[in-house]
Amino acid sequence: MLFSDFRKKEVINLRDCRILGNVVDLEFDECSGCINKIIVSDRPCFCSLFSVFSGEGEFSICFKDIRQIGPDIILVDVC
Numbered sequence: 001m002l003f004s005d006f007r008k009k010e011v012i013n014l015r016d017c018r019i020l021g022n023v024v025d026l027e028f029d030e031c032s033g034c035i036n037k038i039i040v041s042d043r044p045c046f047c048s049l050f051s052v053f054s055g056e057g058e059f060s061i062c063f064k065d066i067r068q069i070g071p072d073i074i075l076v077d078v079c
Helices: 003-007 045-054
Strands: 010-013 019-028 035-041 058-062 066-069 073-076
Touching: 003 019, 019 058
Parallel strands: 010 073
Antiparallel strands: 010 019, 019 035, 035 058, 066 073
8 A cells, every 4th residue: 555545544543433644654664664653633634744844634543553544544443
């Protein structure tokens, strides 16, 4: 899967069925190449370009909290 495809998916929390936003970045371990966290923005995609500088509206989700990656959405289990 390409990162550009990954970014198009909405992130949804299984605990309350709330849409958390879209993936804007990834954090990975340089040695292993494994993804540690996904960075999600709660802003619409067209605003995420401007929020990159401020970091507002962005939060990270540990990769272990991802339950399923589907064709349109990413399901996570976070408090």
